[in-house]
Amino acid sequence: MFKKIASDALGLSDIGKVIDRKDFDKVDSDDYVLHEEGERIYFIIKSKKDEYCFTNLALIHLDGESAVSSKRVLKRYSYGRNDISNVYLETAGRVDLDVEIKFVIGSTSFSIDVDKNQIEQVKDLYKALLKISDIKSHNAEMHHFSKVSLEMAKGIVENQSSVGGSVNLAEQFNIINASSYEWMKSKYAEYHVKDFGDVFEKFINQ
Numbered sequence: 001m002f003k004k005i006a007s008d009a010l011g012l013s014d015i016g017k018v019i020d021r022k023d024f025d026k027v028d029s030d031d032y033v034l035h036e037e038g039e040r041i042y043f044i045i046k047s048k049k050d051e052y053c054f055t056n057l058a059l060i061h062l063d064g065e066s067a068v069s070s071k072r073v074l075k076r077y078s079y080g081r082n083d084i085s086n087v088y089l090e091t092a093g094r095v096d097l098d099v100e101i102k103f104v105i106g107s108t109s110f111s112i113d114v115d116k117n118q119i120e121q122v123k124d125l126y127k128a129l130l131k132i133s134d135i136k137s138h139n140a141e142m143h144h145f146s147k148v149s150l151e152m153a154k155g156i157v158e159n160q161s162s163v164g165g166s167v168n169l170a171e172q173f174n175i176i177n178a179s180s181y182e183w184m185k186s187k188y189a190e191y192h193v194k195d196f197g198d199v200f201e202k203f204i205n206q
Contacts, residue, residue, distance in 0.1 A: 014047055014048060014113070015047060015097060015098045015114065016046060016047040016052070016115070017045070017047070017114070017115055018044070018045055018114060018115075018118045018122065019044040019045070024041050024044060027044055027051055028051060028062055029044065029051045029053035029060045029062050032053075032060055032062075032074060032076070033055055034057070038056075038195075039055050039056060039057050039058075040055055040056050040197060041053055041054070042197075042204050043121075043124075043125050043128075043200070043204055045125075047113075049063075049064035050062060050063055050064050052112055056195050056197030056200060057078060057079065057080070057194060057195060057196075058076050058077055058078040059076070059077045059079075060074070060075075061075040061076075061077070061110075062074055062075075077105045077106055077108065078194070079132060079136070079193075080193065080194035082105045083105070083106065083136050083137070083140075084104070084105050084129055084136060085103070085133055086103060086104045086109075087101075087102070087103040087126065087133055088103070089101050089102075089122065089123065089126040090102065091116075091119065092116035096116060097115070097116060098114055098115060098116055099113075099115075099116050099118075099119050099122055100112065100113055100114070101114065101122055101125060101126055103133075124203050125203075127203040128196075128199050128202075128203040131199050131202075131203065132196050132199055135193065135196070139192070139193060
């Protein structure tokens with residue numbers, strides 16, 4: 001009941017408002033955060049229609065059909081499974097009431113209008129998303145390099161073994177396969193980051 005009237009209490013309109021940390025528990029998206037698994041909210045933008053909840057693990061979007069309807073569609077975009085790209089911040093002109101933060105997560109584009117009086121908070125979110133985008137791009141490149149390195153190493157080992165001719169082919173396959181699996185598993189764990197809490201801690205100041 002309390003959350004049903006939260007938007008009115010927080011003075012929300014179609015232009016989003018950045019929600020203070022002390023009010024995180026007053027928004028609907030808080031109910032869908034995986035608190036049990038250490039998920040933590042760092043930034044929330046809320047309008048009468050939508051909520052955009054940025055946690056250390058994902059963007060939780062409560063997509064509203066209209067400002068007068070209580071119906072919502074819950075969408076979750078994990079940072080581990082989705083790249084973040086094309087991060088932009090459009091500042092306000094003299095007559096504008098809002099600023100826009102734009103980005104793509106996975107294949108979904110977002111353009112979120114926020115009260116221009118909260119530009120400083122939006123700048124913090126912009127920096128955090130830009131940093132996450134850079135980290136994921138760098139990690140993808142490093143993961144690719146590790147796979148190329150593995151293929152080169154496998155080729156060298158296979159060539160040496162074939163020249164020597166003393167190693168049973170089945171045994172040789174099992175050794176290379178086991179080594180390759182362990183190598184890829186370790187590199188995946190190294191470069192597949194799921195939790196970006198440290199990035200939000202660095203840039204989000206509330």
